[in-house]
Amino acid sequence: xxxxxxxxxxxxxxxxxxxxxxxxxxxxxxxxxxxxxxxxxxxxxxxxxxxxxxxxxxxxxxxxxxxxxxxxxxxxxxxxxxxxxxxxxxxxxxxxxxxxxxxxxxxxxxxxxx
Amino acid sequence: xxxxxxxxxxxxxxxxxxxxxxxxxxxxxxxxxxxxxxxxxxxxxxxxxxxxxxxxxxxxxxxxxxxxxxxxxxxxxxxxxxxxxxxxxxxxxxxxxxxxxxxxxxxxx
Numbered sequence: 001x002x003x004x005x006x007x008x009x010x011x012x013x014x015x016x017x018x019x020x021x022x023x024x025x026x027x028x029x030x031x032x033x034x035x036x037x038x039x040x041x042x043x044x045x046x047x048x049x050x051x052x053x054x055x056x057x058x059x060x061x062x063x064x065x066x067x068x069x070x071x072x073x074x075x076x077x078x079x080x081x082x083x084x085x086x087x088x089x090x091x092x093x094x095x096x097x098x099x100x101x102x103x104x105x106x107x108x109x110x111x112x113x114x
Numbered sequence: 115x116x117x118x119x120x121x122x123x124x125x126x127x128x129x130x131x132x133x134x135x136x137x138x139x140x141x142x143x144x145x146x147x148x149x150x151x152x153x154x155x156x157x158x159x160x161x162x163x164x165x166x167x168x169x170x171x172x173x174x175x176x177x178x179x180x181x182x183x184x185x186x187x188x189x190x191x192x193x194x195x196x197x198x199x200x201x202x203x204x205x206x207x208x209x210x211x212x213x214x215x216x217x218x219x220x221x222x223x
Binding site: 033035041043045048056058091093099100101102103104105108 | 145146148150156157158159160163164165203205207209210211212213214215216
């Protein structure tokens, strides 16, 4: 079946512009996570959605970052007024439930802020 | 927020060597401990999910153990092959899913 799909795969933007990253999870997966990996660093947790519960936004680095998810479908991560330090690979992952289910990752969006 | 520590940061071994690395965490208050394999230019892929103290999982030459009382998990690779070269990540599933920084394994032919 189809895996987690992310778009675009690459995005180059100018400093100060807004960008929107999209994640289509596997159908039926109630949990959805956003992470980012900056150059030379590990996976940094950003935000977590579980069904219709309020999202866990504790990892968002600033108020320029926001994310939405409608029900158990597509999620968008928006970065406003991008800065060069926002350059990273943004990864989305989904899983079917909280019960010790593994995450399924998308291929990521590589964001470059010039 | 539970901090997940992985060691070593990187590891170079010869083909055929067996190796292991560690994931440590401060608490037993979590749902599960995950291991992922992340190859360059690909997305992370799940290896194991463990929930109970004393859990042992095995997939081919790779196995993992979990000790929740002392707060660590080991990942073992028997007879390393060049295709095992990757970054191995562990993650703690508590109120969210936090990853360690990973162990980068390089297997030389």
